[in-house]
Amino acid sequence: MTKKTILITGGTGYIGSHTAVQLLEADYQVIMLDNLSNSKADVVQRVEKISGKKVSFIQGDIRDDQCLHQVFQNNPIDAVIHFAGLKAVGEGQSQPMRYYENNVSGSLSLFQAMQSFGVKTLLFSSSATVYGDDGVGKYHEQSALSPSNVYGQTKYMVEQILRDIQASDASWRVGILRYFNPVGAHPSGYIGEDPNGIPNNLMPYIAKVASGELTHLNVFGNDYPTPDGTGLRDYIHIQDLAAGHLESLRYMLEKNTSITVNLGTGQPHSVLELVHAFEQVTEQSVPYQITQRRAGDVAICYADPSLAKTLMGWQAKYNIQQMCADTWRWQTYSKTILKI
Template identity: 55%
Template sequence: MNILVTGGAGYIGSHTCVALLEAGHTVVVADNLGNSKAETIDKIKQITNKEITFYQIDVTDEPAVERVFFSHDVDGVIHFAGFKAVGESVEKPLAYYYNNIVGTMILAKACQKYGVHRFVFSSSATVYGENEVPFVETMQLLPTTNPYGETKSMSERILTDAARANPAFSVALLRYFNPVGAHESGLIGEAPSGIPNNLMPYVTQVAKGKLEQLRVFGNDYPTVDGTGVRDYIHVMDLAEGHVVALNNLTEGVHIYNLGTGQGTSVLQLVKAFEEANGVKVPYEIVGRRPGDIAECYADASKAKRELGWTAKRDVIAMCRDAWRFEKGYK
C-alpha cells in the first residue's frame, strides 16, 4: 500500500516509516518539522535503503494537504502529526485544540474526498484518565486532567462518527502506552528539544552528563517501591503494531491498546538502565508532579487476540537502544 504518514519525521512516525518500508509498503511523509529534523528522513532512507516522498507541510493547511492527496494514490493514512506535551497543553490549550483537532478533521475530510478508506490514529492511554489498571479498550473513557488528553478523546470521537456515517471508512484507534527506545541502528530515536518531559530521554541525558541528576516525582504512591509505574513499550514494537493494524484493518472502528501489559516503576527502569548499559544514573526523590497517576499499564490482550501482535522487546532492550541513540546524538 501507499501510506501517507503525517508526523513521519517525528519520534514514533520515523520508526513506523522504517517498519512500513520493511514490510513492503511505500511511504509519503507530511511533516512541518516543528518538532523534528529533515535529516531524519535521510536516516530512514539509510536504514531501509528505500525511497520516501517528503512534503514539509502543515496538516492544518487544507489546500496543502489536498495537494498531497491529489498527487498520490494514497491507500491509507497514519496520523501522528500533533502536539504531545501534557504540561504545555495546559499553558497553551487553544494551540493544542487547534493543531490536534483541526489536523485530524482536515485529514479525515481529505480521505472522504479522495476515497481513502484506511485511517490509523495515534491515540494515547491518557484517554483512560483515572480508570483502574489494567486499562481495557471497553472502559468508559474518563475526563483527562489536561487539554492534550482531551484532544485525543475528541479526535477518537470525530473519527468514530465519520466512520459511522461512512461505513467504508475503516479506522484504527491505537492507544499507546509509554514508547521508549530507538531503532537498533542508533540512527533514529527520541530527541526532545529542551528539558525532556518523559522519563527515558531524561535518564539518557543524565547518563550522558547533559543533565546533572534525575528528579523522581514522588516515592509515596501505592506501588511496588512507591514510584510511579508505567507500561514502557519499545518504539519498534509500537511501529510494527501500526503495520499489523493497517494490514488487518476492516470496516468500522477498531480500538487497540499498544502496550506490553507489564508495569515498570521509575526506580526499576533506572536500575534496568544501569544494568543494561553499565552507567550510573544519579537521582533524587522530589514531590509528586501534579496530574500524574500512580499506575498506568495496558490490558494488551485484544491486540494479541485480534491482530496476533504482542510486544517482543524487553525493558533491557529498550534501555540499551535508547542509550545507543543518545550516545551517537549530537
C-alpha cells in the same frame, strides 16, 4: 501487484520515523508529511539509510488545506497513518488553544481532505491518557474514557470525531491505537526520540542524565501505593509499537474493518526499576532526587493488551533491558556518526 502508498503525517517524528522504516521494509511506498515543528528533516535520510528505500518527504502542515489538497491530488494514497500532533502534557495545560487547534482542528482538516479524495483508511495515534483514573491502573479498551488534561482531551475529541465519521459512513476503516509509554530507539542507532529542549518523558531524560547533559533526574514522588513507592507505567519498545501499526493496517485491510486497540506490554515497571535497569545495562550512573508528586500523575497505568493479540496476533516482544540498551546506543551513537 502494485505497492500500497501510505501517507504518514508527523512522519519525521519519533513514532512516525520508526513506523516508516517498517513499512518500507514491508514494501509499502511511504510519503511523509511533517511541518518539522518537533523533528528534523535529516530523519528522512536516516530512514532511507536504514531501509535502503526512497521516501517522499513533504514539508507541510495538516492545518493547511491547500497543502493537503496537493498531497492527495498528486499521490495515489491508499491509507493514512496520522501521527502529527503536539504531545507535551504540561504545555497543553498552559496553551490549550494551541493544542486544540493543532491536534483537533488539524485532524479534522486531514479527515476532510481524505473524504474529498475518497481515502477512507486511517490509523490514528491515540493515547492511554484518554482513560480516566479508575484506581486500579490496568486499562482495557472498554475502560471508562475520562481524560484529565488538555492533551488527553484532544485525543479523546479526535477519537470521538472518528467514531462519528464511522457511524455515518461504513466505508471508513479506522484504527484507533492507544499507546502506553513508547521508549527505546531503532537498534541501528540511526533514529530515536529527539525532543527539542529539556525532555518531558522519563527515558530521554534518563539518557541525558547518564550522558552528563543533565545533572540529575527528578523522581516525582516515592509515596505511591506501589512496591517501591514510585509510579508504575507500561513502557513499550518503539519497534514493537511500530510493528503494532503494520499489524493493525494489515488486519484492517484484510478484514475490511475498524478497530480500537491498546498497544502496550501489559507489564508495569516503576520509575526506579527503569532507572536501575538503565544503570545496569549501560554501566552509567543516573543520579536522582525524590521530589514532590507532580499534579495529575496517577500511581499506576498499564495496558491490558489482550485484544490486540486476540484480533491480530500482535504482542510486544522487547523487555526493558533492550529498551534501555537501544536508547543508550541512540543517545551516544547519534552524536558521533550521524552526519549523513
